[in-house]
Amino acid sequence: MFYCSPSYSFHVTRTSKPSHLTYNKLSSQEAAILLHNGTEKPFSGEYNKHYKKGSYACRQCNTLLFSSSAKFDSNTGWPSFDDAYPEALEVKADFSREEIVCATCKGHLGHVFKGEGFTPKNVRHCVNSLAIKFIPQQVQKKAIFASGCFWGTDYWLRTVPGVLDTKSGYIGGSESNSTYEDVCTGTTGHYEAVEVTYDETLVDYETLARMYFNTHNPEQANGQGNDIGSQYLPAIFCLDEEQKRISEKLLSELRALGYKPATELIKAPRFWSAENYHQDYYIKNGKKPYCHFYKTKFNKAKP
Structure with missing residues (x-):
């Protein structure tokens, strides 16, 4: 194990992070941890004794990693968590230990240890403070958009700086806990959407709403691209009156520019997360959307 310092130099750099995402600028010490597998000195990190309510995100890409409810005092000198958000981490072999990295940007976070008995879950994610940042609970907000296949919707919304997490799922139907196969029949009433x-x-x-409109065809009323069916219709699921007001304003702007959007505005019911293999699909597979493309619509009239 080595400890990072401002003069630290080590020439192994990760290259597998998705190129379409925007990343935060790192200090030399943060880069030493996230990019070069460094470790900060024990008891030196700002989050070692930090217990405010909120979440801890990757310092490089803003992805939510841990809830404050999973944090505990292990007295080992580093922030410790006995659980992580679903699909947030990847675990890799690191000699006799297991390394944990951010599943989105592949930045090094620390290591995971099992069988120590600190909590009933018997797991300790040992994380460097320099690899994470705290997001207070009160500033975390949600929005829900549907624009065809949720893989493409997720791809573009995740690129917006300030986005902490995206979750593909189903919304609007009468059936609870519907599977992807159920929704594909077009009989459940669900839309494929992204929270x-x-x-x-x-x-x-x-x-976020402007990115949503700029990355699909809001005029297509039967689906999106070659994905045809009620589950692929464009819709914004508003969580409050302010979201509805802003969405209505943007729709009015599009109409004034000559567009005829088919986008529905719907009061958001319960959102159901899709199966794990649908989450961050293009990030995991290194591909690009086949029917979602970025095209600015708000600065000029429709061609």
């Missing part, structure tokens, strides 16, 4: 968690101090709802 976005964002930091409102870094990005606002209107910015």
Whole structure:
């Protein structure tokens, strides 16, 4: 084990992080941890004795990793968590230990240890403070958008700086816990949608909604691209009146520019997360959307 310092130099750099995402600028010490597998000195990190309510995100890409409810005092000198958000981490062999990295950007976070008996879950994610940042609970907001296959919707919304997490899932149907196979029949009433968690101090709802409109065809009323069916219709599921007001404003702007959006505005019912293999699909597979493309629509009339 080595400890990072401002003069630290080590020439192994990760290259597998998705190129379409925006990353935060790292200090030399943060880079030593996240990019070069460094370790901060024990008891030196700002989050070692930190217990405010909220979440801890990757310092490089803002992905939510751990809830404050999973944090405990292991007295080992590093922040410790006995659980992580679903699909947030990857575990890799690291000699006799297991390394944990951010599943989104592949940044090194620390290591995971089992069988120590600190908590009933018997797991300790030992994390460097320099690899994470705290997001207070009160600034975490949500938005829900549907624009065809949720893989493509997720791909573009995840690129917006300030987005902390995206979750593909189903919404609007009468059946609870529907599977992908159920929804594909077009009989459950569900839309394929993406739930976005964002930091409102870094990005606002209107910015997210503009990205949503700029990355699909809101005029297509029977689906999106070659994906045809009720589950692929464009819709914004509003969580409050402010989201509805902003969405209505943007729809009015599009109509004034000559567009005829088929987008529905619907009061958001319960959102159901899709199966794990649908989450961050293009990030995991290194591919690009086949029917979602970025095209600015708000600065000029429709061609």
